[in-house]
Amino acid sequence: MGASGSTSVLTTTLKHCTLFKTDRSPACRAVMMALDAMNLSITEVDVNMDKGEHRYPEMLVMNPLQTLPIFKDRELVICDSHAINTYLASRYNETGRLYPKDAGGRxxxxxxxxxxxxxxxxxxxxxxxxxxxxxxxxxxxxxxxxxxxxxxxxxxxxxxxxxxxxxxxxxxxxxxxxxxxxxxxxxxxxxxxxxxxxxxxxxxxxxxxYITANKKGLGEFTRRIDSSSVCDDVFKCPRSSEGRRARTGTPETEFQ
Structure with missing residues (x-):
């Protein structure tokens, strides 16, 4: 067991945060893995890039670069997976294990x-x-x-x-x-x-x-590479990170 914790670890629900993503993207999966490693649950919205949903006007307002992921915390919008993860670790994770608190470690x-x-x-x-x-x-x-x-x-x-x-x-x-x-x-x-x-x-x-946040997207990517066909989203959205992980019985707290 690494930094991911276990089902007995308290999950923090951030109701004011939303992640717009597609599972086959490595960048999106990096954020999903970080969320799961930190036991954070936020709203997750699947965006079908094959149908051009990432180019919808409401999406372009948040990210003119037309890329995913897009992370929104109230009025703050971040569109790079690395910046999203360091923000989450700095703002909502106190252990300092995934992202050290000292300047040299960071x-x-x-x-x-x-x-x-x-x-x-x-x-x-x-x-x-x-x-x-x-x-x-x-x-x-x-x-x-x-x-x-x-x-x-x-x-x-x-x-x-x-x-x-x-x-x-x-x-x-x-x-x-x-x-x-x-x-x-x-x-x-x-x-x-x-x-x-x-x-x-x-x-x-x-x-x-890795199992909860990376394996499914890897499977979708593999099928897309093998068939060159459009992959339909399996899950309805929006949903929570906690729902995606399907960790039933895990205690939750709300971070307002």
């Missing part, structure tokens, strides 16, 4: 978040978009080569440590895991070439928050 985690947003995620987009939207049958060789370079970098970053952030799971691990687990579908991680990276991803996959 800088190390933010370094990982910038690595994900500046290096790993762009390679995911480059590799996946031709398959998703241009009807390519497989990842282009040059993009696969770039993904392999990232795997080598991550393998080196894990020398002497169990997690990218150190001895336990941090927001950095969560963001990178969301992206790398999706890349692994496109360019499978070779266990012989990247044993540390493979072991790290396996450890992450056993975390409760």
């Amino acid at each position: 800088a190390l985690i933010e370094q990982l978040l910038h690595y994900d947003s500046g290096v790993v995620y762009p390679k995911y987009r480059a590799a996946s978009y031709p398959v998703l939207y241009d009807k390519c049958s497989s990842v282009l060789p040059e993009h696969a080569c770039e993904v392999e370079c990232t795997y080598r970098e991550l393998e080196n970053m894990l020398v002497g440590r169990q997690y990218l952030g150190g001895c336990w799971v941090t927001l950095g691990d969560i963001s990178v895991a969301a992206t790398v687990s999706t890349l692994n579908i496109l360019v499978p991680i070779d266990k012989l070439n990247y044993p540390r990276l493979s072991s790290w991803l396996h450890r992450m996959s056993e975390e409760i928050f």
